[in-house]
Amino acid sequence: MTIAVVTGAGGALGRAIALRLAADGHSLALTDVAAEPLARTVEEVRAAGAKATGTVADLRDAGAIDAFFAAAREELGPVGVLVNNAAIYPTTPFLDVELAEYDEVHAVNQRGYWRCAQLAARQMAGTGEGAIVNIASITMHGGWERLASYVATKGAAVSLTRALARELGPLGIRVNAVSPGAFPTAAEEIHEDPAAYSAQVIERQSLKRRGTAAELAAVVSFLTGPDSSFVTGQTVEVNGGWVMT
Ligand SMILES: NC(=O)c1ccc[n+]([C@@H]2O[C@H](COP(=O)([O-])OP(=O)(O)OC[C@H]3O[C@@H](n4cnc5c(N)ncnc54)[C@H](O)[C@@H]3O)[C@@H](O)[C@H]2O)c1
Structure with a gap:
C-alpha cells in the first residue's frame, strides 16, 4: 500500500485522479484550498x-x-506518490496584468509544485522509491491569449519534471508530467460561450468527442503504477489528438 498525495483534489480532474488512485490500492492524503469540494472528494474516496x-x-x-x-x-506513512494538480488560471489581457496576479499564479502553479515535489521526494528518498506526476497543459504548446502567467507555469512544470527526473532517478524516484488537452471542467467557465468552445475543441481534436476526467486519471494511474517502472522525465499528452508532439 502506498500513500498518494493529490493537490487540488476538490477540482474535477483532482477528484477523478484521487478516485482512480484509490481504486489502484493507494491510501489518499488529499488537499485543496476549497473545503467543500475537498470534503466531497474525501467522502467519495472513502x-x-x-x-x-x-x-x-x-x-x-x-x-x-x-x-x-x-x-x-x-x-498514513511516507508518501509514495505525488500528483501536483492544483492550479489557478485568471484570464487577463497581458498588457493589464498586475504583478500581484502574476505572483499569485506562480506561487500556486509553480512554487507550489516545486515545494510539494521537494517535500514528497524527501519522504520518498527514505524508502528508495516514489512517483511524481506534474499536471501541465496543452496551452504550453500553442500559447493562449489572456493566460500568459498560467501558460508560463505550465511550461515550467515540464522543465521541472525533467530536472527532477534527472536528479531524483538515482534515488528511485520517477518524475513525469501529464499534459491535458481540454476537459469539460470548471476551468471551461473562463470561456464566454462554453458550448461554442466545446464545439471548437472537438473540431480541433482528431477524436471527435470530449475527453473525460477518468481518461486523464487513467494516464496518471499508469505513470504512478508498476507498468511505467522504466519511464521517467516524460510528458504524456492526453488531448484526443489536438496537439501531436
Ligand atoms: N480542465 C482542463 O481542461 C485542463 C486543461 C489543461 C490543464 N488542466 C490542468 O489540470 C489541473 C486541474 O484542473 P481542473 O480542470 O480540475 O481545475 P479546477 O479549477 O476544477 O481544479 C483546481 C483545484 O485547485 C484548487 N486550488 C486553487 N488554488 C489553490 C491554492 N492556492 N492552494 C490549493 N489549492 C488550490 C482549486 O480549489 C481547485 O479545486 C490544473 O493543473 C489545470 O491547469 C486542466
Whole structure:
C-alpha cells in the first residue's frame, strides 16, 4: 500500500485522479484550498473503500504545506506518490496584468509544485522509491491569449519534471508530467460561450468527442503504477489528438 498525495483534489480532474488512485490500492492524503469540494472528494474516496485524509491548505502558504506533508506522514506513512494538480488560471489581457496576479499564479502553479515535489521526494528518498506526476497543459504548446502567467507555469512544470527526473532517478524516484488537452471542467467557465468552445475543441481534436476526467486519471494511474517502472522525465499528452508532439 502506498500513500498518494493529490493537490487540488476538490477540482474535477483532482477528484477523478484521487478516485482512480484509490481504486489502484493507494491510501489518499488529499488537499485543496476549497473545503467543500475537498470534503466531497474525501467522502467519495472513502465510499470507494480507500483510506483518505482531507486537509484544507493554501499552496501559497509554505507553513500550511509543510504541516500537511508532516501530518500525512504521521497519519498514513511516507508518501509514495505525488500528483501536483492544483492550479489557478485568471484570464487577463497581458498588457493589464498586475504583478500581484502574476505572483499569485506562480506561487500556486509553480512554487507550489516545486515545494510539494521537494517535500514528497524527501519522504520518498527514505524508502528508495516514489512517483511524481506534474499536471501541465496543452496551452504550453500553442500559447493562449489572456493566460500568459498560467501558460508560463505550465511550461515550467515540464522543465521541472525533467530536472527532477534527472536528479531524483538515482534515488528511485520517477518524475513525469501529464499534459491535458481540454476537459469539460470548471476551468471551461473562463470561456464566454462554453458550448461554442466545446464545439471548437472537438473540431480541433482528431477524436471527435470530449475527453473525460477518468481518461486523464487513467494516464496518471499508469505513470504512478508498476507498468511505467522504466519511464521517467516524460510528458504524456492526453488531448484526443489536438496537439501531436
Ligand atoms: N480542465 C482542463 O481542461 C485542463 C486543461 C489543461 C490543464 N488542466 C490542468 O489540470 C489541473 C486541474 O484542473 P481542473 O480542470 O480540475 O481545475 P479546477 O479549477 O476544477 O481544479 C483546481 C483545484 O485547485 C484548487 N486550488 C486553487 N488554488 C489553490 C491554492 N492556492 N492552494 C490549493 N489549492 C488550490 C482549486 O480549489 C481547485 O479545486 C490544473 O493543473 C489545470 O491547469 C486542466
